[in-house]
Amino acid sequence: MITSENMSGKTKAAVFLLALGEDISQKVLSHLDQLEIIELSSEISKLKSIPGDIAENVCREFLKSTEISGTITGGYDTTERLLHRLLPPDQVNRIMEEIRGPAGLTMWDKLDNVSESVLVNYLKNEYPQTVAVILTKLKPFRAAQILSSLPEDFSIDIITRMIHMDTVQKDILDRIEGTLRHEFISNLSQSPKRDSYEVLADIFNNFERRKEVYFMSALEDKSQEDAERIKSMMFTFEDIRRLPKASIVRLLREADREKLPTALKGSSDEIRKIFFSSMTSRAARMLEAEISAIGPVRVKDVDTAQAEIIKTIKNLMESGEIENPSASEDSEFVF
DSSP states (O other), X not given: OOOSSSOOHHHHHHHHHHHHOHHHHHHHHTTSOHHHHHHHHHHHHHOOOOOHHHHHHHHHHHHHHTXXXXXXXXXXXXXXXXXXXXXXXXXXXXXXXXXXXXXXXXHHHHHHTSOHHHHHHHXXXXXXXXXXXXXXXXXXXXXXXXXXXXXXXXXHHHHHHHHTOXXXXXXXXXXXXXXXXXXXXOOOOOOOOOOHHHHHHHXXXXXXXXXXXXXXXXXXXXXXXXXHHHHHHOOOXXXXXXXXXXXXXXXXXXXXXXXXXXXXXXXXXXXXXXXHHTSOHHHHHHHHHHHHHTOXXXXXXXXXXXXXXXXXXXXXXXXXXXXXXXXXXXXXXXX
């Protein structure tokens, strides 16, 4: 006589599955692999009529086996083991990478890698204040891309809000991060509050020339003081004239050699002479020949090349390898 005590584990699983009903059983089977489904299906096909008390005993045994007698432990390892029981290894790896995130990768870093069109389509429907908070967290070149692609009136509103933004309260930032996490799965991270003018100066440095002029002009109409403050923090290609010769020499070792001729093609004669005078005669002649050889160049390409050179300069300033001329001019001495 069959009883719950003399049933095999597979038979009990088959009985329990039947007791759950077809709808729930179908959901359970959808999470099993093909071999497990075949084995369970084989057991179910062997079952005849099972008395209600025996089926009830099987269900009670299952419930008893799931009683929590102590603490339960989650974590990455537990999650990964569970996922491996449900999904193929490549899917598990992708999900775990999203959960853990590569070292140092924050949600804002992830957003920098999201398609520009996807971000623009998402942000254009958000409140300007929310967009302002998000853009302060992105890299300047990405923020410049977004502002350039949004409706211009909307972008001016956002720039104004970024300038006058106070420290964002944690609960507000958490809500924004929570929404973004839902839209773009990634890790969260807090970053220190930066001066709003400094953030905008970096963004303006990454605008194409036409957009930079437009937004700066519009900002001047709203607040001349804000515009001037941002200008004072920006480093333009023409500001290279303020760098000492030693810094130019260091820059030439680090700058992208392929970008330099295009960058100088759109610069003033004074800037070109500064570079030529910081090189050997032979190198200067070669660079001058390259500039002449490339012929007419689109303004957009010049702006892109100059932005790359400026980015290199700012990286060298941040690492302390060259001196920031603005910092030198602002220094005060007491005798």
